[in-house]
Amino acid sequence: xxxxxxxxxxxxxxxxxxxxxxxxxxxxxxxxxxxxxxxxxxxxxxxxxxxxxxxxxxxxxxxxxxxxxxxxxxxxxxxxxxxxxxxxxxxxxxxxxxxxxxxxxxxxxxxxxxxxxxxxxxxxxxxxxxxxxxxxxxxxxxxxxxxxxxxxxxxxxxxxxxxxxxxxxxxxxxxxxxxxxxxxxxxxxxxxxxxxxxxxxxxxxxxxxxxxxxxxxxxxxxxxxxxxxxxxxxxxxxxxxxxxxxxxxxxxxxxxxxxxxxxxxxxxxxxxx
Amino acid sequence: xxxxxxxxxxxxxxxxxxxxxxxxxxxxxxxxxxxxxxxxxxxxxxxxxxxxxxxxxxxxxxxxxxxxxxxxxxxxxxxxxxxxxxxxxxxxxxxxxxxxxxxxxxxxxxxxxxxxxxxxxxxxxxxxxxxxxxxxxxxxxxxxxxxxxxxxxxxxxxxxxxxxxxxxxxxxxxxxxxxxxxxxxxxxxxxxxxxxxxxxxxxxxxxxxxxxxxxxxxxxxxxxxxxxxxxxxxxxxxxxxxxxxxxxxxxxxxxxxxxxxxxxxxxxxxx
Numbered sequence: 001x002x003x004x005x006x007x008x009x010x011x012x013x014x015x016x017x018x019x020x021x022x023x024x025x026x027x028x029x030x031x032x033x034x035x036x037x038x039x040x041x042x043x044x045x046x047x048x049x050x051x052x053x054x055x056x057x058x059x060x061x062x063x064x065x066x067x068x069x070x071x072x073x074x075x076x077x078x079x080x081x082x083x084x085x086x087x088x089x090x091x092x093x094x095x096x097x098x099x100x101x102x103x104x105x106x107x108x109x110x111x112x113x114x115x116x117x118x119x120x121x122x123x124x125x126x127x128x129x130x131x132x133x134x135x136x137x138x139x140x141x142x143x144x145x146x147x148x149x150x151x152x153x154x155x156x157x158x159x160x161x162x163x164x165x166x167x168x169x170x171x172x173x174x175x176x177x178x179x180x181x182x183x184x185x186x187x188x189x190x191x192x193x194x195x196x197x198x199x200x201x202x203x204x205x206x207x208x209x210x211x212x213x214x215x216x217x218x219x220x221x222x223x224x225x226x227x228x229x230x231x232x233x234x235x236x237x238x239x240x241x242x243x244x245x246x247x248x249x250x251x252x253x254x255x256x257x258x259x260x261x262x263x264x265x266x267x268x269x270x271x272x273x
Numbered sequence: 274x275x276x277x278x279x280x281x282x283x284x285x286x287x288x289x290x291x292x293x294x295x296x297x298x299x300x301x302x303x304x305x306x307x308x309x310x311x312x313x314x315x316x317x318x319x320x321x322x323x324x325x326x327x328x329x330x331x332x333x334x335x336x337x338x339x340x341x342x343x344x345x346x347x348x349x350x351x352x353x354x355x356x357x358x359x360x361x362x363x364x365x366x367x368x369x370x371x372x373x374x375x376x377x378x379x380x381x382x383x384x385x386x387x388x389x390x391x392x393x394x395x396x397x398x399x400x401x402x403x404x405x406x407x408x409x410x411x412x413x414x415x416x417x418x419x420x421x422x423x424x425x426x427x428x429x430x431x432x433x434x435x436x437x438x439x440x441x442x443x444x445x446x447x448x449x450x451x452x453x454x455x456x457x458x459x460x461x462x463x464x465x466x467x468x469x470x471x472x473x474x475x476x477x478x479x480x481x482x483x484x485x486x487x488x489x490x491x492x493x494x495x496x497x498x499x500x501x502x503x504x505x506x507x508x509x510x511x512x513x514x515x516x517x518x519x520x521x522x523x524x525x526x527x528x529x530x531x532x533x534x535x536x537x538x539x540x541x542x543x544x
Contacts, residue, residue, distance in 0.1 A: 039454030043461075050461040054470045058322060061331060061475040066321040128454075189303040196307070200314055207321035212313070 015118060022122045030127055041131040048081060048135045051199070068204045072234050075143040077202035080226035081136030083166035084198060088129030091121050091171050094178035098187045107270050116265050117258060149233050162229035162243075165250035169224045170198070172250070172257035179257070182264025194220060201225040217242065224249055282378060283386040290390020301398045304351060308403055312344045316410070319343070332474040337411040338501045339472060345500060346469040346493050348403035349428065352395040353435045353492075355388040358459070361443030362452025374536065381529055385436055392432055400428070415501050423510040427496035430517035434492050437524035438463070444528065447535045467493040488520040 030037060055077060059070040068076075097120075100106040109120050149155065177194045181187030201222040205213055216223040228242045294301070323329075323336040334342070364370040373380050408415070442459045446452045464470045467489035473481050484490050495513045498505065505513075 033451065035449060036451035036454065039449060039451060039458075041454075043454040043457035046458050046461045050465050050470070053465055057471040057476055057480070060477055062322050062325045064325045065318075066324070184299075186299045186303060189300050189307075193303060193307045193310075196311070197314075200318070203318060204321075208314075208317045212317065 015114075018114065019118075019122050022119075023125050026123065026125045027127070030125075037127055040128040044128045044131045045135050048132055051077060051081075051202075052139070055202075066204050066207045071143050071146045073202060074139060075147060075234060076204070076226040076230050078136050078139035078143055079163070079166070079230050080198065080201040081132055082140055082163055083201075083225050084170055085129050085133035085136060086167035087170040087174050088132060089126050091174060092126035092129070093121050093124035094174050095191065096124065097178045098181040098185075101181050101268065102185075104270055106265075106268060110265070110268075117261055120265075144233075147234070155233065158232055162232065162246055165247040166225050166229055168250035168254045169221050169246075172253035173221065175254075176257040176260050179261040179264045182261075182268055197222050198225065201227070203227075221249065221253060279378075283382060286383060286387040287390040287393070290387045290392075291394050292390075294391045294394040301394075304395075304399055305402060308344075308348060308351065308399060309406065311347055312340075312403070312407060312410070315343055315347075316340060333504075334472060334474045334501075335414070337414045340411055341407050341415055341501050342472050342497050344403055344407040345400075345497055348400045349431060349493060349496065350464075350469060352392055352400045353432055355391055355436070355439070357384065357388060357436065357439040358443045358446065358452050358456040362446040362456070365446050365452075366450065381440060381525070381532065384440075388436060389432070396428075416503050419507060420499050420502075420505070420510065423499050423514065424496060426514055427499050427517060430514060430521060431492045431496050433521045434488060434517060434524060435463075437521060437528050438488075440528040441524065441531060444532045444535050447538070463489050463492065466490065468497070469493040472497075488524060491517045491520045 052074075055070065055073055058065075059073070063069070065073065097106070109116055112119050144151075173194055174191065177191045178187060180190050184190075197216075197220050200216075205216060205223045205227045208216065213223070217228075223242075224246050228240065229246050231239050231243045319336060319339050323331070323339070329335055361370070364373075373383075376383070438459065442455055443452075445455055449455060466484050466487055468476075468484065469492075473484055473490060473494050476484065484494075495517060499510055499513060
């Protein structure tokens, strides 16, 4: 790319344009491993199917969980799958951060005149996450229909806003977990530890006691990944104020995670070689 | 005395495996904290699930049984997690895999003894602490007798079975050149069909019967039944371990034959 002396115009489309360029390269290199892409997508959908099957097996023997029935739980599960997808597709490079820090490859991001975090996440796009998103959307539409939730413009708009917020919360959680890698070697364990909790996002938070409800709202905010936002559609008569706080919480969590990540990146001193 | 010397060289690998696992002390610590956290979450979840039925025992399992079963399933899972498929897959991609053919020890057993070192340490840091904690949490309602002697044997066979399956899947990577996808499919099949995710007792009958004829239930369901079942006799324990041993022989043979055939077609990145 010739950037010699030509000054790139920094208008509103500057970052989207760069993003498109970097992502195209990433997709091209991914496409040379077509079999891997197919097997991975299949694996992703198999995981989601297994999650679905586990719920089905539980509800085969037990009628409900704290007053929530199979189709409602499926709504929560599919909502959480869609909310997970953005983090999976667009922020997958976070999983590789610890290796890049250890090998020293990370310094390459520090020498570009663009936002560090932006450049880092744009470098990797995970196509198999699309399989999960499609699975989630199909299941969400199915359960929406099953529960005969009215299809109004307001509901759709609210669904999009809440899904976006929930996605942002998952992104914030994994970004913060990855950022621990700037200080500790075992950040992989921290990521796995937090990532596993997403499996509990599909259960009503009311099964937990006060202390754990607080933990799952503030420290490990999986409550926002499906339960609080879904109350708007599934329990309209008793929507908790927390539901309306979801977008605010999302922005706050993401901002905090971003600041934390950048702080770590700024003090990264390379491997010394 | 060639055989004696052979075993000795294998045991050196086990020792190396233990030492390596010790290097990641913080990981071990985080593992314990993680398992505790999931146990508490599982406690709330299954309490709520059991509250939806009026009887205390559902299909022969009480809430306490279920909690012991699932916590121990989680502990077995993290104790047996040795990332063999990841290792084989990465080595196949980098070409390092070819080096194994220059070594005099049998690949299947060499890796096994190494992996066993990891597992030994994880048994002490994960399996046993989980057992003690979940025992206290549920008031030691599980049978505490001769079954506690059979459980370690069953756990050992679970390790052998899990290892053999990993070995077969790892060998498949020679054909696919990638491992993330097939490894996750393997994990999904094992976790559902072995009863690790949802106990087999809660399966519909048809599903349960299918699962019983597959090797996966021998990794989780059989050892866990030995631990919690109040109706099993000593003969049943021996039978259960016999089933595990049978499956191990079958899977080991398949793995070894498959590996021998595949190593003829192996293509390694030239360098």
